[in-house]
Amino acid sequence: MRHGYFGPRGTFTQMALARWLGDDDALAAATAYATVPAALEGVRAGEVDAVMVPIENSVEGGVSATLDALNSADPLAIQGEVLVPITFVLAAPGGVELASVRTVGTHSHAWSQVRGWMARELPEAAYVPTLSTAAAAEGLAEGGATYDVAVCAPLAAEVFGLDVLADDIGDNRSAVTRFVLVGRPGQVPEPTGADKTTLVLYQHEDHPGGLLELLEQFAARGINLSRLESRPTGAAMGSYCFSVDVDGHLAEERVGEALVGLRRVCADVRFLGSYPRADARRAQVPATADDAAYADARAWLRSLRT
Numbered sequence: 001m002r003h004g005y006f007g008p009r010g011t012f013t014q015m016a017l018a019r020w021l022g023d024d025d026a027l028a029a030a031t032a033y034a035t036v037p038a039a040l041e042g043v044r045a046g047e048v049d050a051v052m053v054p055i056e057n058s059v060e061g062g063v064s065a066t067l068d069a070l071n072s073a074d075p076l077a078i079q080g081e082v083l084v085p086i087t088f089v090l091a092a093p094g095g096v097e098l099a100s101v102r103t104v105g106t107h108s109h110a111w112s113q114v115r116g117w118m119a120r121e122l123p124e125a126a127y128v129p130t131l132s133t134a135a136a137a138e139g140l141a142e143g144g145a146t147y148d149v150a151v152c153a154p155l156a157a158e159v160f161g162l163d164v165l166a167d168d169i170g171d172n173r174s175a176v177t178r179f180v181l182v183g184r185p186g187q188v189p190e191p192t193g194a195d196k197t198t199l200v201l202y203q204h205e206d207h208p209g210g211l212l213e214l215l216e217q218f219a220a221r222g223i224n225l226s227r228l229e230s231r232p233t234g235a236a237m238g239s240y241c242f243s244v245d246v247d248g249h250l251a252e253e254r255v256g257e258a259l260v261g262l263r264r265v266c267a268d269v270r271f272l273g274s275y276p277r278a279d280a281r282r283a284q285v286p287a288t289a290d291d292a293a294y295a296d297a298r299a300w301l302r303s304l305r306t
């Protein structure tokens, strides 16, 4: 299988792919893409079979670039997820002193996670956005960067031969980012009992109780949601879709029933995959909503009809 990732080398995303593959040769052969949309386009175009991209951070929330690229164009399928603890360093070419720093380059998600440290230690420093944390480090190593230092992973500082001016500068020491491996739709991974299903829901039109109508489909079937975000569809001001992760697998009765319900009440339902949870936490399913309960209720209905 050919893999890709949101690169360059030294991104947190590459670390996630390393964890997923567990094989140095496969990682070295993987294609680095400069942006998340480019990585997903690489899969759609068949350049690679699957790419690793960030989707959610425990401090900053959803990664909009990923959510929006997954919601548009041909549907893709999430095949698995990886959790990576996030620690940032302040990295610079040799000879740069902390006191002389005026500008800091990094990814916008990383900047949001070091704001407190920056306000305390470098209150005058201006922020320069870069395509990724590792791209910021790469820019310094290549020369000609428009910033003095980079906020990046310790790995990126090492890969690009930079000095570490400050260690562990994240405001939240337990920050974690969730990454997903995305491929073309095909086989859905087998259910494990500890799975997630990712969906994008489009309402017919804005109306009172519209969101409740969607959520009812899950609540009535004993399905827990682990993420719910509204994203603009881009069609008009106030036009939103809902991106959700639910505990459960397409193959399970209660998830299937919820999908049937959603299909009836939504203008469109985009199925983005059922896949094993990285933390292997089993879904809490009420006894009234497990597969046996559905089979029993269906048998009863059949008996009434015959």
Ligand SMILES: O=C(O)C(=O)C[C@]1(C(=O)O)C=C[C@@H](O)C=C1
Residues within 6 Å of the ligand: 006, 010, 011, 012, 013, 014, 054, 057, 063, 086, 107, 109, 110, 131, 132, 133, 134, 177
């Ligand atoms: O820039 C990187 O290194 C990434 O992998 C991207 C990304 C993100 O998009 O959230 C990943 C984890 C960190 O929270 C900051 C940046």
